[in-house]
Amino acid sequence: xxxxxxxxxxxxxxxxxxxxxxxxxxxxxxxxxxxxxxxxxxxxxxxxxxxxxxxxxxxxxxxxxxxxxxxxxxxxxxxxxxxxxxxxxxxxxxxxxxxxxxxxxxxxxxxxxxxxxxxxxxxxxxxxxxxxxxxxxxxxxxxxxxxxxxxxxxxxxxxxxxxxxxxxxxxxxxxxxxxxxxxxxxxxxxxxxxxxxxxxxxxxxx
Ligand code: ADP
Ligand code: MG
Numbered sequence: 001x002x003x004x005x006x007x008x009x010x011x012x013x014x015x016x017x018x019x020x021x022x023x024x025x026x027x028x029x030x031x032x033x034x035x036x037x038x039x040x041x042x043x044x045x046x047x048x049x050x051x052x053x054x055x056x057x058x059x060x061x062x063x064x065x066x067x068x069x070x071x072x073x074x075x076x077x078x079x080x081x082x083x084x085x086x087x088x089x090x091x092x093x094x095x096x097x098x099x100x101x102x103x104x105x106x107x108x109x110x111x112x113x114x115x116x117x118x119x120x121x122x123x124x125x126x127x128x129x130x131x132x133x134x135x136x137x138x139x140x141x142x143x144x145x146x147x148x149x150x151x152x153x154x155x156x157x158x159x160x161x162x163x164x165x166x167x168x169x170x171x172x173x174x175x176x177x178x179x180x181x182x183x184x185x186x187x188x189x190x191x192x193x194x195x196x197x198x199x200x201x202x203x204x205x206x
Contacts, residue, residue, distance in 0.1 A: 006082075006107050006109065007103070007104035007105055007106065007107045007108055007109065007110075008104060008109050008110065008135045008136070009100055009101075009104050009110045009112065009130075009133060009134045009135050009136075010027075010109070010110065010111045010112065010134060010135065010136045010137075010138070011089075011112045011113075011114075011127075011130055011131055011134040011136070011137050011138070012024060012027075012111070012112070012113040012114075012138045012140065013113070013114055013115065013116040013127060013131070013137070013138070013139055013140075014115075014116060014139055014140040014141055014142065014152070015115065015116075015117065015141070015142050015151055015152055015153050015154040015174050015175075016115065016142065016154040016172045016174055017057055017142040017143075017151070017172075017173075017174040018140045018141055018142040018151070018174065019056070019140055019142070020087070020113040020114065020115075020140065021054055021055070021056040021057075021060070021087055021113060022056045022058060022060055023113065023138070023140065024040075024054065024085050024087055024111055024113040025054070025056065025060050025061075025062050027085070027111050028040060028062060028083070028085050028111070031082070031083040031109070036082040036083050036109075037078070037080045037081045037082050037083070038081070038082070038083040038084075038085060039065065039076070039077065039078065039081045039083075039084055039085070040054060040062055040063065040064040040065065040084075040085045040086075040087070041064060041065050041066075041067050041073050041076075041084070041085070041086045041087075042054050042064045042065070042066055042067070042086070042087045042088055043066070043067065043068075043088050043091040043092055044066040044067055044068050045091060045164075045166065046066075046087075046088045046091060046166065051066060052064060052065070052066060054087040064087065069092070069093055069095070070092045070093050070095045070096040070099045071095055071099060073086065073099055073103070074099055074102060074103070077103070077106075077108075081108060082107075082108060082109065083108065083109045083110075083111065084103050084108045084109070084110045084111070085110075085111040085112075085113075086100075086110070086111070086112050086113070086114075087113045087114070088113070088114055088115075089112045089113060089114035089126075089127075089130065090114040090115045090116075090118075090124040090125045090126070090127050091114075091125065091164065092125070092126065093126075094125075094126055096126050096130070097126055097129045097130060097133060100112065100130065100133070101133060112130060112134075114127060114130075115127070115154065116131070116139065117152075117153060117154070118154075118163050119154055119155070119156035119163075119165075119172070120163075120182055121153050121180065121182065124163075142174030143174060144174060144175050144176035144179055145173040145174055145175060145179075146175060146176070146179040147176060147178070147179060149176045150176055151174035151175050151176050152176065152177060152180075153174075153175050153176070153177065153180040154172050154173075154174065154175070155172060155173045155174070155175040155179075155180050155181070155184065156171060156172055156184075157170065157171055157172060157173060157184075158171050
C-alpha cells in the first residue's frame with residue numbers, strides 16, 4: 001500500500017506583539033481537536049515567562065518542550081507525532097532548515113512561528129531560508145504603539161546592540177514603517193553632538 005504523505009511546512013511571522021504565539025496555539029488546538037498528536041518545541045534560551053510553556057502576550061499558554069539545539073527536535077520526536085509546532089524559531093541554529101525539511105519528509109505538519117526581522121529590521125537568523133522552503137507563509141501585523149496602524153517592525157527602546165535581548169518585556173514596542181526608527185535611543189542622545197558637528201562644518205566652509 002502506498003504511504004499517505006501529508007508533510008508540510010507553515011511559517012507564521014511578523015514583529016513582536018503581532019500574535020504569532022496566539023496563532024501557533026490556535027493551530028495546535030485545532031489539530032488536537034482533530035485528534036492529531038502534537039509536540040510543541042521552543043528554544044531553551046527563551047525563558048521570558050515560563051521554562052516549559054509557550055506563552056503569548058495575552059497570557060495564553062501551552063506546554064512546550066524547551067530544546068538547546070535544532071537537532072534535539074529530531075531526537076525528541078515521537079513516532080506518533082503528526083504535528084510539530086516550533087515557537088521563536090528565529091533563535092535556532094542554522095540546522096533548523098534541514099530539521100524542518102526532515103520533519104516534513106517524515107509526514108509531519110510543521111508549524112513554525114517567529115520574528116521575520118530583528119530590531120534593526122534585518123532578516124532574523126534562518127527566517128529567510130525557512131520562508132523560502134515553506135509551503136505556506138502567513139505574515140501578521142501588530143498595532144503601532146504610536147499611531148495605531150499596521151505595525152511591521154519591532155522598535156527597541158534600550159541602547160543594547162545585541163541581536164538577542166531577552167527578559168525585558170518593555171524593551172520593545174510594535175511600530176509601523178513610519179514610526180520605526182533604528183537607533184532611536186542613540187539618535188536622541190547624539191543630537192547635541194550632531195549639532196556641534198554641523199556648526200563645525202559650517203565654520204569650515206566659511
Ligand atoms: P507574538 O508572539 O507575535 O509576540 P503574542 O501572540 O504573544 O504575539 O501576543 C499577541 C497579543 O499581544 C495580542 O492579542 C494583544 O493582546 C497583545 N498586544 C500587546 N501590545 C500589542 C500591540 N502593540 N499590537 C498588537 N497586540 C498587542
Ligand atoms: Mg511569541
